[in-house]
């Protein structure tokens with residue numbers, strides 16, 4: 602697992618978006634919290650009031666790849682993974698913002714996915730309050746956010762390769778959107 606390539610990609614997108622107002626940090630924090638909620642909503646496992654608690658991992662048909670055993674392989678959207686990599690974009694943005702790109706990467710796991718989502722949110726709030734109180738965020742605090750975020754991805758059933766590939770695909774869409782005046 603190597604984040605350096607992803608930080609480089611994120612920097613290119615960041616330069617293109619080029620938002621430099623002083624509220625940038627808190628807007629990124631709120632964006633990340635929103636994406637966390639959207640991701641949990643696609644996971645659905647906390648909806649104890651509903652009979653439908655299956656994660657949304659197969660959406661609309663996207664395209665066909667090569668042929669295996671005489672059949673075309675169809676590729677579908679994966680709404681859960683797509684929300685997860687939106688979150689990854691904002692986490693990388695925060696790393697660039699805090700100048701924390703030379704980091705250790707390891708996963709941390711809570712006892713279940715519900716708690717993992719809550720822990721991720723808690724780590725985001727920690728960053729916000731730390732910045733508010735001291736005006737800076739220690740690298741270790743950012744690394745902990747990443748550790749819970751990475752653990753969440755593995756608990757949701759994704760491999761690092763899938764995450765990287767989905768990140769690249771969404772990153773390309775984000776570039777196109779900027780070029781088209783989104």
Ligand SMILES: O=c1ccn([C@H]2C[C@H](O)[C@@H](COP(=O)(O)OP(=O)(O)OP(=O)(O)O)O2)c(=O)[nH]1
Pocket residue numbers: 614615618686687688690691694771775
């Ligand atoms: O400074 C930024 C701002 C945005 N993004 C990326 C993250 C994410 O991949 C996408 C924004 O999320 P989404 O695609 O859900 O866009 P939205 O504007 O929230 O969607 P909608 O218009 O549907 O509400 O832009 C960045 O990487 N850096």
